[in-house]
Amino acid sequence: MAVRPSKNGKKRRIVVYDTTLRDGAQGSFVTFSVADKLLIARALDRMGVDYVEGGFPGSNPKDEEFFASLAESPLKRSRLAAFGATRRAGGTCEGDANLAALERSSAPTWTLVGKSDTWQVDTVLQTTPDENLAMIRESVAFGVASGHEVIFDAEHFFDGFTRDRDYALEVCATAAHAGAAWVVLCDTNGGSLPSKIRAGVEAVVERLAAVGRGTGTGIHTHNDCELAVANSIEGIAAGADMVQGTINGYGERCGNANLISVVANVVLKLGLDAMPSGSVARFTDLSRTVAEIANLALPAQQPFVGQGAFAHKGGQHVAAVLKDANAYQHIDPALVGNQQRVLVSELSGRGSVLSKAREFGLEIDREDPETRRIVQHLKELEHRGYSYEAADASFELLLRRLNPEYLAPWRVVDFTTSVRRHGTAVQAEATVKVEVGSDVYHTAASGNGPVNALDAALRKALIPRFPALKGVRLLDYKVRILDGAAGTGATTRVLVESGKGSKRWATVGCSSNIIEASLEALLDSLEYAARA
Template structure:
């Protein structure tokens, strides 16, 4: 059976905490959604805010390769004709070929929220759907709080669906708006709807019990033909059903054909790109598309994976555009070190003694508080040092001063001595904080000899307290993400002194930059 993918990232997803899409953000996301074969893209609620109104104006007349655009709105207000309700007219004016019309199906909501009668609510549904259908639009009736309504008064909840279908609604979406229903109930109720009305139902689930994906799969088993959700599970409160989990689960596990293989391979990159547009970190633990989905850490797991890739992976990660990754930590064995080094382009298979040395060093440093899972730059340097690579520079000493005097601006200054070959370079710099001052002083010392360090940018700086019981005297771990115009890398430092931990991570960041530049020159010379 062919299923429709209905995406509501631009409307329901935009209601998630911390998400604020601009018009250009929404256009870019819509292009990504079309790229993975989404059937319907719900663009927002025209007339509800300026962003959504401008979005529909900008996309007027635009044709997607795969998707159709839907505008979201509500049934007419009690006692008002559809053509006299400005928000209903805004739906028509949006130009969207699909209109998703939300209406009440729970008697308690009709009484307490709409403050009207059940019969008037049925008239609101019928008249609004009919008016939009007569105007040539395809209408999906979004039965809000449907499962709560069915629990309260099943006959009335079903009458709401019947009313919408009788005047031309193309789809009826069964909404678990509060996210409080469990899969067995979702499946049973959806099966009843399918038996009564045929293959016309969609399913729209929120994740308040952590069951949105499971609920959606249950509804599909019961005959739902449309699945609604958001990229990365964004949405109101705890979010909506995660399409990045639903699409591969339905296609790879349940045999439904939703998208073609090439579109499915774009899923991981789209999940990351939408997260970047939303200015959020991609969810690391997200099934299928998360960075951790096919990442292996335990030594026993990694050893088994090297012998049989199916051992701890339920699918080939390339199917969804992801990849296998090995991380190193205190849980690591030699297999982790070999695999992670190989991923970084370093072959250690012929030097078991070195592998044991690196493994022991990783365990020692992690015991002290270092963490190499997300610090590939520091791990690669650790391996190269174990192989005897000479360090391009050495930090001899440094001083960081912070001065605050009454009536004066805060002053932060750092001095640093760095040994480069046989020379000692002594520099000073100011910054808006002690770490920024050390960063500036270190760049000033290194850039005349290593000019690539001058263009290295710091993209992220994170501090983690390792033991809160120590208070301000506790050890801290500093993770720094740096990069240039070609790549990014992460380095780590750890100390009971936050400045020392930062300085260690900064020094590794600059050293990694230098080592990579030298390697690139050597590779160019070898290929010339």
């Protein structure tokens, strides 16, 4: 990939513009409250993102409240941008409600979107190409005259560049002549290939240089062809010095360019500067924080920051990375704040087991026959339905229980559960009999279901003897049917995620009886907590 050099011989610095709070919020299942938006804005600000686009103040009260909050307590490092459109066809800037809302937002930067495709101008705006140019020229000049930095987003640029190259370039030049600090080229429908992105960016960089106003070029891509990150990087290589995108790629339809991946590639692969030093090393935390606020699960295979991004499962792969991590990793995970993970499964060899054992502080000899027995036992368990890839706590306990010196902290002698309907209410009760040393505890509890009741009964029996269990919370409960053809008699795998304070762990249970599988996972969780 040919990367355009800087003009002054210094390393190029790419300006990062985040639009998670506006474009990202348009994604399916993404809903931010004002409080959510403020939390994300502050996180981006701490990270040193150059621009945070807060929203569209002319479109809804929520965004107006957001901008009002930041007017009272501004961001410290990032520049706040408010998004809006050029004036309406046939109207004036002074009488335009959208531009008035931008003014009320008190944001120092206005990002104005305008059409750069003649087909869009004719079909969607239903105006003339000349009037569209006037709308752009007058709106940008209006913002600049009122003391704001103006960024112009050339909507549908690459489609327009293909359809009418001269007009698309004239749109960009018009914005630059009017005083725009940046002209950002948008692959709005997400249908362009990297070669098309490069051709468009190179043409605009050349045209803006001829204007002579120092206007920068930016790139804004969508992921409809799963090329948003690649197209952003191609645009930067071709000369764009600003990149727009969202954290985790949230956005309408298939999403926007994922800034996490774009910036990581720009810094670690292209060797360009972006954001303050050390920011990339905090990307995993940023990605997961935003996902948590959005209440969306982060895909395990999310590049750079997902839990599976540096996970190794196959025995041959694990054996190789234990010798040298570079064998199956493109970077050191620590560079983005992530870590290597070794997964244990039926594909595991001794290397996987040894690696996991070291994580738990257990020393196992690779050549010891006991190690081979552990590997074989693991594969037999996986064949029966157990899976330890996402249940490290259960796997640690499995290794400890295979040690002849292992002593169980307790033993469940008996348990019962019952569910009955009383009027319109459904009630669940559970009893457990637990041995702790020479003592036997027989407790009962009710709950909103049999598993909840069992959990409550176990805690009632164990907490007096194991106070470390206080504060342990059930964070997630997942059930998977392993052989659906067996119907209600199918083997069930239950995965339980628990936590205490900031620590989290996961355990697994497996049985043809869902209550028994749940109890097994719960008992592992409590034993892990008691030993922590």
